[in-house]
Amino acid sequence: MKAMVLCAGLGTRLRPLTEAWPKPALPFLGQPLLRYHLAVLKAAGVTAVGINTHHLPETMEAVAREECERARLPLHVVREPVIQGTGGGIRGLRDFLSDGDFIVYNGDILYPVDLRPVVAMHQASGAMATMVLLPMPEGEKYASVEMDAAGRVRRIAGRGPGGEGLMPWHFTGVHVMSPRVFDFMSPQGAEDIFRDVFARAMEAGQGVRGVRVDGYWSDLGTPSRYLATVRDVLAGRVRLEWLGADSPLAGTVRGPGSSWAHPDAHVCGATVEGPAYFGRGVRVADGSFVGASVSLGTGAKVGSGARLQSTAVFEQTEIASGETLTEVLAWGAHRIPAPLTGR
Structure with missing residues (x-):
């Protein structure tokens, strides 16, 4: 199985740090954040990784090559001269990803969990995509993923066919996709994987499912969240088993x-x-x-x-x-x- 880590974002909320490092390359407890992503993906059975770059592309690619070499994972890189959004970024790796189901992983999170059951559930369901979800973090205002009792996602950030009895969930930044997702992407231009691509697919009757995977999750996209994640790791609130030898x-x-x-x-x-x-x-x-x-x-x-x-x-x-x-x-x-x- 292959995976893509989204690495093109500007990281504006973390400036001036992101004037030196793209977010996935940021040092976190002595190691690039990307190292933790690769540890989780490799434990899930990933055998090759692709990334997209835009902001500080040479820095991002250099860190990714060093980390993938360390993890013994082949690396595929696509540079975006104009940033393409999450949907366009995934589309840019279509040739790399189209030979089977694949994982997409946000580059600015810490989420050390076992993804093998998610991959198995996705493949057994026949869904176009499976989103990894958690209860909405208290006090946060992330766009919600609305799912029915059968585990079918019916609306994301207000887009989608909707339905009765839907419950709001939080998207962790991790999902498994079938190559069918590329059929619902525009041929060019920036687009959002949820508001554009998944919305089209759900309206066309494609299955998007959600699965809850409990574990520590943090978005390190602001100074406060970065420091809170340092605090949580050092206080023992983060289970580090799935990072193995790559634990900080x-x-x-x-x-x-x-x-x-x-x-x-x-x-x-x-x-x-x-x-x-x-x-x-x-x-x-x-x-x-x-x-x-x-x-x-x-x-x-x-x-x-x-x-x-x-x-x-x-x-x-x-x-x-x-x-x-x-x-x-x-x-x-x-x-x-x-x-x-x-x-």
């Missing part, structure tokens, strides 16, 4: 306080409360304080007397002596607010 905590050792540290991280002399993560080459000076929900990426340095609480420090970033950071993403000279309440 694999290869670390338990450090001072409640922390995980790369073997060559140096944190002696600092007060560590944690939970915290110290990546490769991190240096934390004596007299500094590291509180809860803190991650320090590769090569980060923390000066004496600095105090960090609920903060993600990105690669090669220096925190000045005496600097105090709370609910912030720190990258270079940038200090990006990431409030964890009222988000």
